[in-house]
Amino acid sequence: MTDDEPNPWAQIVGPCYTTASMARTLECTETEVMEAGNDLRLLMLHTSDDVYLFPALQIQDANIVEGLQEVLRVLETGTASRWTWAQWLNVELPEEHPPRNITLLYEGRVNEALRVARHVAWAWSN
Helix, strand or coil, X not given: CCXXXXXXXXXXXXXXXXXXXXXXXXXCCHHHHHHHHHCCCCCCEECCCCCEEEEHHHEXXXXXXXXXXXXXXXXXXXXXXXXXXXXXXXXXXXXXXXXXXXXXXXXXXXXXXXXXXXXXXXXXXX
16 A cells, blocks of 8 residues: 555544544543543544544534444454444445444344354354
8 A cells, every 4th residue: 555545444434523523522531532442432543543433433412322332342352453443333234234344233233243243253263
């Protein structure tokens, strides 16, 4: 990949907040945003050029989507790659209903999201 080529992760993950813009959205401090990223209340991605990004997919009506932390903690048992978690949450699966795993959380189907997350975490770890 050259500097002129877009990073393929941008399309996979979708739009992202910076630490400052996430703090404004959640009406908290940048320190609180970083703490939320560190304890998995938010999905925080660390880029190769030392920038922290927060995928917009985890915000609904200016709030962190319900059940996100529980799902991230399950995904962590399968792989430490937060980029893989973001991909799992956001990639559209046309043959599936709903087509994106994050949609389960948008629809309040936390238990179903956890069940699917446990399955994929197990697969990643084997």
